[in-house]
Amino acid sequence: MKICQVEKTLVATSRIGQLGTRRLLVVRERESSSRQVAVDPVGCKEGDWVIIVGSSAARSAAGSNDYPSDFTIVGIIDYWEDESKGVKKQAK
Amino acid sequence: MKICQVEKTLVATSRIGQLGTRRLLVVRERESSSRQVAVDPVGCKEGDWVIIVGSSAARSAAGSNDYPSDFTIVGIIDYWEDESKGVKKQAK
Amino acid sequence: MKICQVEKTLVATSRIGQLGTRRLLVVRERESSSRQVAVDPVGCKEGDWVIIVGSSAARSAAGSNDYPSDFTIVGIIDYWEDESKGVKKQAK
Amino acid sequence: MKICQVEKTLVATSRIGQLGTRRLLVVRERESSSRQVAVDPVGCKEGDWVIIVGSSAARSAAGSNDYPSDFTIVGIIDYWEDESKGVKKQAK
Amino acid sequence: MKICQVEKTLVATSRIGQLGTRRLLVVRERESSSRQVAVDPVGCKEGDWVIIVGSSAARSAAGSNDYPSDFTIVGIIDYWEDESKGVKKQAK
Numbered sequence: 374m375k376i377c378q379v380e381k382t383l384v385a386t387s388r389i390g391q392l393g394t395r396r397l398l399v400v401r402e403r404e405s406s407s408r409q410v411a412v413d414p415v416g417c418k419e420g421d422w423v424i425i426v427g428s429s430a431a432r433s434a435a436g437s438n439d440y441p442s443d444f445t446i447v448g449i450i451d452y453w454e455d456e457s458k459g460v461k462k463q464a465k
Numbered sequence: 466m467k468i469c470q471v472e473k474t475l476v477a478t479s480r481i482g483q484l485g486t487r488r489l490l491v492v493r494e495r496e497s498s499s500r501q502v503a504v505d506p507v508g509c510k511e512g513d514w515v516i517i518v519g520s521s522a523a524r525s526a527a528g529s530n531d532y533p534s535d536f537t538i539v540g541i542i543d544y545w546e547d548e549s550k551g552v553k554k555q556a557k
Numbered sequence: 558m559k560i561c562q563v564e565k566t567l568v569a570t571s572r573i574g575q576l577g578t579r580r581l582l583v584v585r586e587r588e589s590s591s592r593q594v595a596v597d598p599v600g601c602k603e604g605d606w607v608i609i610v611g612s613s614a615a616r617s618a619a620g621s622n623d624y625p626s627d628f629t630i631v632g633i634i635d636y637w638e639d640e641s642k643g644v645k646k647q648a649k
Numbered sequence: 650m651k652i653c654q655v656e657k658t659l660v661a662t663s664r665i666g667q668l669g670t671r672r673l674l675v676v677r678e679r680e681s682s683s684r685q686v687a688v689d690p691v692g693c694k695e696g697d698w699v700i701i702v703g704s705s706a707a708r709s710a711a712g713s714n715d716y717p718s719d720f721t722i723v724g725i726i727d728y729w730e731d732e733s734k735g736v737k738k739q740a741k
Numbered sequence: 742m743k744i745c746q747v748e749k750t751l752v753a754t755s756r757i758g759q760l761g762t763r764r765l766l767v768v769r770e771r772e773s774s775s776r777q778v779a780v781d782p783v784g785c786k787e788g789d790w791v792i793i794v795g796s797s798a799a800r801s802a803a804g805s806n807d808y809p810s811d812f813t814i815v816g817i818i819d820y821w822e823d824e825s826k827g828v829k830k831q832a833k
Binding site: 383384387389391407 | 519521522540544
């Protein structure tokens with residue numbers, strides 16, 4: 374799983390039916406700084422550090438094996454020690 | 466999921482039967498600028514910014530678990546704030 | 558899916574039974590120039606530009622869900638406009 | 650499978666139900682030095698060199714086909730010859 | 742599939758039960774020179790050039806859909822023309 378930070382919500386009104394109304398978030402990978410879109414079944418806020426699962430596991434993590442996700446948030450990290458900035462507790 | 470921009474249609478007359486007559490689009494990834502081919506069940510125009518799902522989820526997103534896709538468009542982004550150019554609403 | 562060019566046939570006499578006698582081709586990815594091995598159920602010639610599917614979709618595209626492929630050719634591109642060289646129609 | 654070294658435990662209290670209470674570890678890939686999060690069904694210590702499976706195989710390796718993992722530790726390497734430092738036996 | 746060269750056997754006594762006693766090999770990818778661990782159902786020797794399948798196909802190629810592999814050797818290449826060194830037949 375990847376460690377990512379939530380940036381913002383992505384609005385895509387025109388979408389396939391299987392996506393439903395689940396919230397899609399733009400996230401930035403900690404390692405590569407590259408941005409991807411993740412499905413959020415947990416309920417994250419902007420700035421949260423999260424764990425995201427990819428591959429086929431992203432489908433059932435999003436709630437059903439038919440859900441068309443390849444990147445789903447599975448947990449919010451309690452605190453994250455960023456080497457350059459010291460320990461940072463997440464506001465709850 | 467990846468954020469990509471649609472470039473053009475790709476014509477491949479000689480293809481395996483399972484591909485059917487679905488439209489194949491050349492898309493360019495926002496992060497890496499690399500080009501891939503995506504299946505389009507949504508109905509995109511050239512220049513649209515889209516969300517594309519990969520991995521095994523690309524199969525059911527294309528309409529059936531037997532569809533041979535590893536990259537399927539699942540939604541069109543309403544607007545996309547390109548940092549270098551400001552907010553850009555998509556023409557509908 | 559990826560856009561690749563067929564280079565040559567790869568001979569591997571000692572192989573697992575599930576591979577059968579299907580032809581394996583060395584292909585070069587257009588984007589990265591990296592070489593991989595693809596299963597060819599279409600019937601390609603050296604030099605053809607092809608569309609190749611990866612992930613789990615490569616299995617059924619090769620003919621059966623038990624076929625051990627992660628990279629299967631699904632179509633031959635009719636023509637390919639290489640930016641540096643202009644439009645190039647493929648000889649049929 | 651990848652060769653990684655275990656760095657530390659990752660605490661994520663707010664998580665989806667399917668993750669259960671399995672321990673999540675931050676691991677560093679030997680080849681790229683990039684960090685990922687792995688599920689640990691083996692029982693590793695910090696510093697252990699481990700073999701980690703990705704893709705859909707990470708699900709059943711974590712104990713069930715519904716487990717939402719894309720990176721699961723499957724074994725601890727007995728000893729690892731690091732070219733720059735000579736053979737290093739792992740303390741058991 | 743990837744083209745790799747076999748380097749050596751990897752010993753991991755402490756492992757999950759599903760791995761069984763199958764031999765695990767350290768292999769080096771031809772394209773990137775990066776090392777990974779592959780399951781060997783074919784019977785390779787050090788130095789062999791092999792074809793390795795990844796993704797979900799690596800499971801059934803290793804002998805069963807429950808086998809936790811994401812990188813399984815499926816064939817030994819008869820000869821490999823390394824551009825820098827000319828044709829090299831593999832010793833059988």
